[in-house]
Amino acid sequence: MRRLRLSLLAASVVLASSASAAAADAPTVIPAAAVHTAEQLRDRAMHDDTAYRIVEGLTTEVGPRLAGGPNDQRARDWVVAKMKALGFDRVYTEPVSYPLWERRSESGEIVAPFPQKLVLTALGYSPATPKGGLTAQVVAFPTLDALKAADPATIKGRIVYVGARMTRKKDGHDYGIGSGVRTQGPVIAQSKGAAGFLLRSAGTDPHSRAPHTGVTGFTDPARTIPAAALAGPDADQLERVLAHGQPVQVKMDLDCGITGQYTGANVIGEITGRKHPKQIVDIGGHLDSWDPGTGAIDDGAGVAIAMGAAKLIHDLPQRPDRTIRVIAFANEEMGLWGGRAYADRHGADVANHQLGTESDFGAGRIWRMSASVKPEARGAIGQIAKVLAPIGVAYDAEKPGGGGSDLSQMHAKGMAALSLTQDGTYYFDWHHTSEDTLDKIDPQDLAQNVAVYAAYAYMAAQAKGDFGSAPGAFPGEQGE
Structure with missing residues (x-):
C-alpha cells in the first residue's frame, strides 16, 4: 500500500511538472475584449489633453529640476500631489542617494591671438577652475579616436578641444558620437595630463548659441579637470582661429562641482490590478532635468505621457488585471541613479514585472x-503592434527592446521590455539647453504618445500569459 501511495505521488508530481511546463510554453495571448478596449483607449487618448496639462504645469509651476537643486523637492511634491489628484490608487516615494553637483557660474573667452568671448556651459561632475579661471593653450582633435591616439606629451598642461559633429537623424543615433565625446573625452584628456577640456556641444542645431550641457564620465573626484561644452557657432569660431596656425589660448572660468551627497526619491503611482496586483506593467519618465531650460522635452514629457496613459486606464469602468506602475525617476541625467536604485530594490522580483x-x-x-x-510572447507583441499601426507605429521584429534609459536597468535584470521610438529629428537641437521649453511640444504629437502607452500598457496588463521576465532572461540584449 505504501508503495502504491508513493507511485501515485510520483505520478502526480510528473503530471504537475508537465502541466507547468506546458503552461510555460503556451503562447501569450491578449483576449479580444482587451484588444477592443485598447483600441478605444487609443482613440480616446488622441483627443485627450491630460498629458499636455501635466507637462505645462510641471514646467510652469516648478520649472528646471536639476537633481538635488532648489526645485528637486518641489518637483517631487508636485508630482505626488498630481498623481493623487488624478486618482491613482497608491502614491509613494522610494529614496535615491547620489553625489550633489552644483552649477554656480561659467564663462569662457579666447585670450589670444584674437580676444573674444565664448559661449559655453559646464558639464556635470566637472570641478571648478582655480579662482580667477584657467588659461591655457588649446590642442584640438577632430574626433574622440584622434584624442585616444594622441601622444600625452602634446596634451600635458593644455586645454583639449574635440570638434566632432552630430547631424540630425530620425532615431537620433548620432548621439552616440556626441555623448561619447562628452563622457569619455574629459576622462581621456585628464589621463593624458590635460589642464581642461572643451567639446563642440553634443547637439544638432549648428546655428544656436545655446550650448548643450550633460554629464561627463568622471567617477573619481581626485581625477577630474574642468570640462565644458561650446555652443556650435562658438566651436566654429574657435576652429577658425585655430586654422590661422598661431598658438591659441583660451580662458575657462567655471564655478561648479560636487558639494556632498543628496537623497532624493523616485516618485511612484499605481493603478492597482484587479486580479494580479503584484504583477506590474512599468511605464515612466525621469523627473529631473538640466538647469538651463525648463525640462519640457527632457523629460517632463515622458513623465506626463506615462501619467496621462495611466489616468485613461484608471478611468475605465473596471481596473486592469495587473497593476500599472508609473515611475518618475530621480537623477537620470547624471548617471541613471533613479533607475539603478529601482532595479536594486525591485530586481529580485523581476519575474513579476510583466513588461x-x-x-x-x-x-x-x-x-x-x-x-x-x-x-511565445511574440504573437502578443504582434497584437499590440496591430492596435498601434493605425496611429503610425511600425513593428520592427528584428530589433531588441531596451525599456528606455532608467528601465534599461530592470531589463538588465531580466525584465521583458519594449522600445517605443519617437521621432527625434529635432530633439538634439534643444536637448540639454536653454531651448528645452514647452513650446517645443506639439500637443497632438504628445497625445499620440499617450495613445501608444495607454494601449500597450493595458494590453500587457490583460494578457493571458507573460512576456518572459525572469532573472537573467535577456543576456546581451540592448535596446535604445
Missing part, C-alpha cells in the same frame, strides 16, 4: 516599436 518601457526622447510621434520578450 516595461520608459519615455525619454522628447515628445515627437512614436514611429517604431521593438521588443525583447520570450518567443
Whole structure:
C-alpha cells in the first residue's frame, strides 16, 4: 500500500511538472475584449489633453529640476500631489542617494591671438577652475579616436578641444558620437595630463548659441579637470582661429562641482490590478532635468505621457488585471541613479514585472516599436503592434527592446521590455539647453504618445500569459 501511495505521488508530481511546463510554453495571448478596449483607449487618448496639462504645469509651476537643486523637492511634491489628484490608487516615494553637483557660474573667452568671448556651459561632475579661471593653450582633435591616439606629451598642461559633429537623424543615433565625446573625452584628456577640456556641444542645431550641457564620465573626484561644452557657432569660431596656425589660448572660468551627497526619491503611482496586483506593467519618465531650460522635452514629457496613459486606464469602468506602475525617476541625467536604485530594490522580483518601457526622447510621434520578450510572447507583441499601426507605429521584429534609459536597468535584470521610438529629428537641437521649453511640444504629437502607452500598457496588463521576465532572461540584449 505504501508503495502504491508513493507511485501515485510520483505520478502526480510528473503530471504537475508537465502541466507547468506546458503552461510555460503556451503562447501569450491578449483576449479580444482587451484588444477592443485598447483600441478605444487609443482613440480616446488622441483627443485627450491630460498629458499636455501635466507637462505645462510641471514646467510652469516648478520649472528646471536639476537633481538635488532648489526645485528637486518641489518637483517631487508636485508630482505626488498630481498623481493623487488624478486618482491613482497608491502614491509613494522610494529614496535615491547620489553625489550633489552644483552649477554656480561659467564663462569662457579666447585670450589670444584674437580676444573674444565664448559661449559655453559646464558639464556635470566637472570641478571648478582655480579662482580667477584657467588659461591655457588649446590642442584640438577632430574626433574622440584622434584624442585616444594622441601622444600625452602634446596634451600635458593644455586645454583639449574635440570638434566632432552630430547631424540630425530620425532615431537620433548620432548621439552616440556626441555623448561619447562628452563622457569619455574629459576622462581621456585628464589621463593624458590635460589642464581642461572643451567639446563642440553634443547637439544638432549648428546655428544656436545655446550650448548643450550633460554629464561627463568622471567617477573619481581626485581625477577630474574642468570640462565644458561650446555652443556650435562658438566651436566654429574657435576652429577658425585655430586654422590661422598661431598658438591659441583660451580662458575657462567655471564655478561648479560636487558639494556632498543628496537623497532624493523616485516618485511612484499605481493603478492597482484587479486580479494580479503584484504583477506590474512599468511605464515612466525621469523627473529631473538640466538647469538651463525648463525640462519640457527632457523629460517632463515622458513623465506626463506615462501619467496621462495611466489616468485613461484608471478611468475605465473596471481596473486592469495587473497593476500599472508609473515611475518618475530621480537623477537620470547624471548617471541613471533613479533607475539603478529601482532595479536594486525591485530586481529580485523581476519575474513579476510583466513588461516595461520608459519615455525619454522628447515628445515627437512614436514611429517604431521593438521588443525583447520570450518567443511565445511574440504573437502578443504582434497584437499590440496591430492596435498601434493605425496611429503610425511600425513593428520592427528584428530589433531588441531596451525599456528606455532608467528601465534599461530592470531589463538588465531580466525584465521583458519594449522600445517605443519617437521621432527625434529635432530633439538634439534643444536637448540639454536653454531651448528645452514647452513650446517645443506639439500637443497632438504628445497625445499620440499617450495613445501608444495607454494601449500597450493595458494590453500587457490583460494578457493571458507573460512576456518572459525572469532573472537573467535577456543576456546581451540592448535596446535604445
